[in-house]
Amino acid sequence: MSLLFIIVLYVLFKILNNSSPHKEKKKELTEKFQELRAQSIKLQENVSSYILTNNANEIIFFENITYGSFLKSLQKNHIQHLSEKSYIKLKNSNNRLYLKSTETMLNEQAIKLKEAQNKVSGLKYNL
Structure with missing residues (x-):
């Protein structure tokens, strides 16, 4: 009886996590991650x-x-939040709670990155 219950729960979990809206959201997050990652690398450069x-x-x-x-703080933030390891973890995850927390983190990173870019914008003439 308990084995059957576990199997049913597992199947339901897989069905819910593989739903189309869930896949679309994950795709959006991975794309946003890559965009922010590229912006972070460009800013560091x-x-x-x-x-x-x-x-x-x-x-x-x-x-x-x-x-x-300032450069060291950009690099540290990149390693902590936008590293290849973090991207692979996101790409391989189907955990909705993890995806939600990643979405929150990416929104925070977008704000921090924009603030850093604004601070650096005055340097553009010298770059």
């Missing part, structure tokens, strides 16, 4: 290029934060 071109590693960039420290 721009800041790194600026630092190298202008020897600005120890120069104050914003509120007592040096360009070098």
Whole structure:
């Protein structure tokens, strides 16, 4: 009896997690992840290029934060939230709770990335 119950629950779980809206949402999340990841890498490259071109590693960039420290914080954030490992985990997951938490994290990352891009926008003429 309990084995049958477990099998029924498993089948229901698989059916619910493989529903079309669920697959579409996962596809949207993986695309958004890749877009944010590319933006993060581009921003890091721009800041790194600026630092190298202008020897600005120890120069104050914003509120007592040096360009070098700013770049390190961008890199750390990228590793924590937008790494290849995180992408693979998202791509392989069918857990709705994980997908929901990833959606929240990606929305937060989009905001942080936009704020960082706005801070760097004044540097564009030197990049």
